[in-house]
Amino acid sequence: MKPALEIDTPMTRAELRASLSLAGIYMLRMLGLFMILPVFSLYARDLAGSTPLLIGLAISAYGLTQAIFGIPFGMWSDRVGRKPVIAFGLLMFAGGSVVAALADSIYGVIAGRSIQGAGAVAAVVMALAADLTREEHRVKAMALIGVSIGISFAVSMVAGPIITGWIGVQGLFWLIGALALSGLAVLYWVVPNPAESVFHRDTQALPAQFLTVLREPELLRLDFGIFSLHLILTATFVVLPLVLRDFVHLETPQHGYLYLPVFVLSLLAMVPFVVMAEKKRKMKAVFLSFIGLIAVAEAGLVVLDDSLFGIGFLLFVFFTGFNLLEATLPSMISKVAPADLKGTAMGVYSTAQFLGAFVGGTSGGWIYGHYGLNAVFILGAAVAGLWLVLASGMRAPRHVSTLLVRVGAMAEDQARLLSEQLLGVAGVAEAVVVAEDGVAYIKADKQLLDRSALELLLAPAEAA
Incomplete structure (x- = not known):
């Protein structure tokens, strides 16, 4: 008799190929979204019609359209197929990049970024990964895609300023469009075709069950957490590039050389705490401590906004916290959500994440315009403090x-x-x-x- 549990067996070559190629598509798209984050504020001052609020909106507009279209795209793919919807989304993303590259006003960039976000294929990529992997190996496939997201963010923060120094922000938008089109090549030449596409409760949202997950306080705390984390991140990068240029006197390409050691050291620093959280079963204590780190880093930026060493150290603290929380929150959703509603819970969670980015950019821009740079860091510290208070009441996650x-x-x-x-x-x-x-x-x-x-x-x- 064949054993029922195959979780300890390796993935087949076809499953590994599918998982890695889909992770690559996800990574190419996320590079396009994030590479603009550390440089756009520096470029946008020269655009016609630019104001601090509109700069923040241009940075974060993708979050609103991504939040609106993410779940519907997943449902649409159930009817017309995964690959056509992913291809459509990548073409939209490339089209939005072209609109932004050709824009000579802030409004054109806002339109381009909105179109980029509307090509919301994240849920469809997850669904296709589920079509191409057996249930017993689904978690491994999702983990590979999750790792690609983290890598793309780190690469974006380092490469964005350096590449902008070579080809400018308009050239960066053209490059982002080319990355999206290269995703099409991966989709049709590398990603296998599924034998069939069916609904998967572990990766896709079930609209009839939205109220069930929205009534669960523990899930809502985690949704507020990812909302807050991306609000803080986006608001911070509305003004941080300006601080580095105007107060520390770093030219744009040099920003990437600051982020490189910060990211390497922060990723190394978080590893022991991930082990402590999972192996030593200290998840709640580690989780709350790292929310506190985010608050401390944001508050510190108010005081040390003219010290390169001070900003570098605070960014190390910030990204150690950010990287751990970004990796831990989806795991906690999996532990808390009903066993058969993980996909629905993750759909709500992803929507909260992108709404957080949108609110962070717009609120950061507005506050910067009215109250100055440091007020944005104060906003970040206050949001992290509120998150810490709300999270402190959560039940310790089960280690399942x-x-x-x-x-x-x-x-x-x-x-x-x-x-x-x-x-x-x-x-x-x-x-x-x-x-x-x-x-x-x-x-x-x-x-x-x-x-x-x-x-x-x-x-x-x-x-x-």
């Missing part, structure tokens, strides 16, 4: 991992019985078998899980 196992088609009463039997296995904290999906959605503590009992229980269903 998500397991998906295909059990095959079965009647509703069989699915209910199997769910009850799964809950009786040592280490299983939550189990839902969805008859129409033919999938068991399980949350288990891997340290306590009785794998032999779980395999024994699930193997007959698979063999049948």
Whole structure:
């Protein structure tokens, strides 16, 4: 009899190819969104009609359209297919880049950035990854895509200023458009075609269940967390490039050379705390501490806004906190969300993330225009402080991992019985078998899980 659980077996070559190529598409798109972040404020002063508010809006406009169209694009792909929707989104992104590159006013850049965000294919990429991987390896595929997001952000912050020094911001927009078009080549020449595209509860949002996840206080705390994190990030980079140029007297290309050691050291610094959070089961303590680090870094920028060493150190503190929280929040969503509604919870979470970026850019620009540079850092510290207060009331997350196992088609009463039997296995904290999906959605503590009992229980269903 074939074992039911294959989570310890390697991915097939086809699954690995699909996961890496889709991660590459995701990375190319995120590079396009983020490379403009550390340089646009410096360029925008020379655009016709530019004001601090409109500069912030141009930086963050993509967040609003991404939030609006992200979930609908995923639903659309269920009907017309994944690849056509991804291709359409990449073409929109490239088109928005061209509009921004040709713009001679701030309004043209705002339009271009809005079009970029409207090509909202993130959810569709996740759905295609789910089509191309077995349930038992879905988490690995999503992890590879998650890693690509982190890499793209780090590369963007370093490369954006350096490349802008070579080709200017207009040239950067042309490059961003070319990156989007190269994603099309990857999509059709490298990404395999799925045998079929079906709805996946672990990666896609189920609109009928939005109210269920919106009523869960623990999920709302995490949604507010990602909203706050990206609000703070975007607001900070409305003014930080100006601080580096006007107070520290760093030319634009040199900004990248400051960010490079900051990112390398911050990524190294966060690793022991990730281990502590997961292995030592100190998730809540680490989580709250790093929200505090964000608040301290923002407050420190008010005081040390003319010291290169001081800003470099505070950016190290900020990005150590940012990188850990950015990596930890999706994991916490997975632990808190109902086992069969992870995709819906992540859909709401992603919407909150992009809305946070939009609010951060617009509020940062407005506050800068009315109250000055330091007021934006004060905003960041205040938002982080509010987040810390709200997060302090959360329950300590359970140390569980998500397991998906295909059990095959079965009647509703069989699915209910199997769910009850799964809950009786040592280490299983939550189990839902969805008859129409033919999938068991399980949350288990891997340290306590009785794998032999779980395999024994699930193997007959698979063999049948």
